[in-house]
Amino acid sequence: QKEVEQNSGPLSVPEGAIASLNCTYSDRGSQSFFWYRQYSGKSPELIMSIYSNGDKEDGRFTAQLNKASQYVSLLIRDSQPSDSATYLCAVTGGTYNQGGKLIFGQGTELSVKP
Amino acid sequence: DVKVTQSSRYLVKRTGEKVFLECVQDMDHENMFWYRQDPGLGLRLIYFSYDVKMKEKGDIPEGYSVSREKKERFSLILESASTNQTSMYLCASQTGGTDTQYFGPGTRLTVL
Numbered sequence: 353q354k355e356v357e358q359n360s361g362p363l364s365v366p367e368g369a370i371a372s373l374n375c376t377y378s379d380r381g382s383q384s385f386f387w388y389r390q391y392s393g394k395s396p397e398l399i400m401s402i403y404s405n406g407d408k409e410d411g412r413f414t415a416q417l418n419k420a421s422q423y424v425s426l427l428i429r430d431s432q433p434s435d436s437a438t439y440l441c442a443v444t445g446g447t448y449n450q451g452g453k454l455i456f457g458q459g460t461e462l463s464v465k466p
Numbered sequence: 467d468v469k470v471t472q473s474s475r476y477l478v479k480r481t482g483e484k485v486f487l488e489c490v491q492d493m494d495h496e497n498m499f500w501y502r503q504d505p506g507l508g509l510r511l512i513y514f515s516y517d518v519k520m521k522e523k524g525d526i527p528e529g530y531s532v533s534r535e536k537k538e539r540f541s542l543i544l545e546s547a548s549t550n551q552t553s554m555y556l557c558a559s560q561t562g563g564t565d566t567q568y569f570g571p572g573t574r575l576t577v578l
Contacts, residue, residue, distance in 0.1 A: 384565040395556055395569040396509075403564075440509070444565045452497050452565045453524075456509040 355379065358441050358457035367466050371428040375441030375457055378422070385417055385424045386454065388440040396440055400426060431464045438462070468493045470559045470570035478576045485544040487573050489557030497560035498540035499567065500524075500532065502553040509556070515540055547577045 355378050365371045373387075384403055388396035400415040402408045402424065408415045414427040424443075428435055441457040473488035489498065499514040501524075511524030513532040521532050529551060533541045544551055554574050558567040 386566065388569075393574075395572040398566060398568065401564065401566055442567075452560050452562065452567075453499075453511065453514065454565075454567055458508045 355455045356441055356443050356457040358439075358460045360458075360460070362461040362463055364463045364465060365431050367431060367433060367464055369431050369464075371431045371435065371462055371464070373426040373428075373439050373441075373460050373462065375424045375426075375443075376422055377424070377441075377443045377455075379443070380419075380422060382422075382443045384444045385415070386442040386444075387413075387415060387424075387426045388442060389435075390438045390440060390459070392437075428462075431462075433464050433466050436462055436464050468495075468559065468561075468568040470557060470568050472555075472557055472570040472573050474573050475571060476574050476576075478578065479544075479547050480578055481548060483544075483547045483577075485547050485575065485577075487542040487544075487555055487557075487575070489540045489542070489559075489570055490538055491540075491559035491568075492538065493559060493561070493568075494537065495559040496537070496562055498534065499558040499560065500530075500540065500542045501556045501558065502526070503556060503572075504553050512542065544575075549577050551575065552577045 387400040390396045402415040402417045412429045416425045438459040440459045442454040469492045500512045501509045515534045531543045557570040560567045
């Protein structure tokens, strides 16, 4: 089992819809969770971090964390064509993960159609 | 704002050359990381450093070495470049408080 798994994509949604990106992780001791957005040919940029169970909202983005289910998700409301990118889930601080190393998922490619 | 810079956006080298990739951060972060990213393989950790002169191997250290002589600067060295080291190289800097990593713009290295 991969340490961090994301839905494989590509995910295609119409403009204005809600995009839902999912991520599961294997280490129950993980403490910190991140979503990065990466445009083609560019480096990842942080869009959300979450550390405790529940929802965290920032503008059109909502991150959801459920540690019991080892699941973290990202919702993008009112999706725009500019949201088209690959979204990377990253997890750190697990039982066997020393220090601040991040473990990244493979990424989910999102395409928002006008 | 956190600023992480990398010495080159694009680099073309010949097989067997020694290659230096530099990363500089301006936020006094202790932790710095080097990754490579390849299609279908995702981000893979090459080396990381928790402090000046400290380094730890990541998942794929073979063929690479690193240097951290100053806190703000973390260098990746390809001792003898090979074609299979053609990749996008990403440096990241990390704040200890929140574990957040901030990435530089990346260096697209091509080894011919």
